[in-house]
Amino acid sequence: MLQYLIKRIGMAFLVAVLLMVFLALLVHAVPGDPVNAILGQRSTPELVRTVREQMGLDKTVPAQVAQFVGHAFQGDLGHDFVSNLPVTNLIRNALPHTIALAVSSLALAILFGIPLGVLAATRPNGILDRLTGVVSISLITTPSYIAGLYLLLLFSLTVELFPAVGTGSFSHPIGYLQHLVLPAVALALGWIGYFARLVRTSMLEILNANYIRTAYAYGLRESVIVYRHALKNAIIPTVAVLGVGLGELMGGAVFVEVIFSRVGLGSLIVESIETRNYPVVQGCVLTVALLFVLANLLADLSYRFLDPRIRVEEST
Numbered sequence: 001m002l003q004y005l006i007k008r009i010g011m012a013f014l015v016a017v018l019l020m021v022f023l024a025l026l027v028h029a030v031p032g033d034p035v036n037a038i039l040g041q042r043s044t045p046e047l048v049r050t051v052r053e054q055m056g057l058d059k060t061v062p063a064q065v066a067q068f069v070g071h072a073f074q075g076d077l078g079h080d081f082v083s084n085l086p087v088t089n090l091i092r093n094a095l096p097h098t099i100a101l102a103v104s105s106l107a108l109a110i111l112f113g114i115p116l117g118v119l120a121a122t123r124p125n126g127i128l129d130r131l132t133g134v135v136s137i138s139l140i141t142t143p144s145y146i147a148g149l150y151l152l153l154l155f156s157l158t159v160e161l162f163p164a165v166g167t168g169s170f171s172h173p174i175g176y177l178q179h180l181v182l183p184a185v186a187l188a189l190g191w192i193g194y195f196a197r198l199v200r201t202s203m204l205e206i207l208n209a210n211y212i213r214t215a216y217a218y219g220l221r222e223s224v225i226v227y228r229h230a231l232k233n234a235i236i237p238t239v240a241v242l243g244v245g246l247g248e249l250m251g252g253a254v255f256v257e258v259i260f261s262r263v264g265l266g267s268l269i270v271e272s273i274e275t276r277n278y279p280v281v282q283g284c285v286l287t288v289a290l291l292f293v294l295a296n297l298l299a300d301l302s303y304r305f306l307d308p309r310i311r312v313e314e315s316t
Contacts (some may be wrong), residue, residue: 005301012297017069019289022281026067028061052078072286078279087283090268095287097167098264101256102249104184109191109245112229114238116192117199121234122226124204132196137195145255148186152259155182165261166314183256191245195238247292261315 056064071077077087120132157162168176205228206212215225256265261267265284271279 007252008297011291016290019286019293020069020072021065021202023286024065025061027057027278027284051081068282077283077286079245080280081277082275087279090280091283091287092263093265094284096170096266098250098253098257098266099291100180101183101187101253101262101264102246104180104265105187105249106187106191106242106246108184109195110238112188113192113195114199114235116196118203118231118280119224120196120200121203122152124223127201133201136193136196140197141188144187144190144252145257145259147189148183148256148259151182151186167263179260181260183262184252185261186259187249187252187256191249194245198238198241199234202237203230206230206234223287239302240299242302243292243296246295250288250291 008168052058056067059067075088077091081091083090116132116136120129123129131145152164155161162182163179166179168179170176203226207226212225213229215229227247253264254269257264257266258270265288269281269284271277274282
């Protein structure tokens with residue numbers, strides 16, 4: 001286990017370095033001079049020279065990459081060109097809201113997706129199974145921004161149950177939760193359908209296993225067999241995709257935060273792209289990517305901890 005942990009941490013570290021290198025080269029992927037694109041009509045020779053020095057573009061490309069990677073490891077992601085504040089400060093203010101949105105969406109997906117999958121698997125080919133299949137496929141194929149628009153129109157403008165836009169404040173938990181409900185549901189709907197299909201498939205395979213037939217032969221209650229024995233093993237593939245799911249939710253938060261005008265990394269990235277604020281874009285994308293890598297690392301370790309077959313294979 002220790003050897004595997006070292007290997008996975010090493011791979012995660014390598015991926016993080018490669019991401020930093022890619023983001024350092026991102027400025028050069030923009031057609032034309034990035035400094036002139038940032039300044040626009042405000043461009044003057046003196047201002048161009050100053051901004052070029054601030055961005056480190058007066059150095060060679062390898063030196064720029066080395067500087068960006070070195071500063072990133074020290075927690076320095078540059079300064080915002082608009083407010084001149086450190087990018088880390090902007091990320092520190094926006095990140096908690098994006099994490100709250102992604103985690104709450106993942107919790108909703110687990111809370112509703114797993115029971116739907118279990119119900120469908122325990123009544124295969126029945127009306128409930130067919131209905132669950134239709135609903136799951138419909139949710140999977142509905143983009144989060146489309147779901148967000150419909151939820152906003154229905155529950156904010158028509159029924160007026162929840163606020164249409166805004167984020168709220170952590171100092172007022174009730175108001176913050178009211179602003180969080182619709183974005184979290186919009187982001188979670190697709191993953192509810194995905195978890196339902198995944199759990200159903202795993203449950204059907206487990207319920208046909210010999211030890212489950214033995215449990216039925218011994219006269220154990222169906223609820224005990226399904227939830228204590230079958231679901232415990234069927235949930236393992238779901239754990240394996242939780243890291244990917246959390247990363248996807250972090251990425252999907254970009255659209256949802258824009259639709260509901262929420263404070264977060266997604267809206268910060270969009271605003272920075274519109275103003276050609278490259279340091280902020282680089283810092284936000286790097287933060288989301290590192291969180292994605294971390295979530296996958298934790299999911300891999302959890303998968304190995306929950307599945308004893310992997311540990312047995314390592315010991316043989």
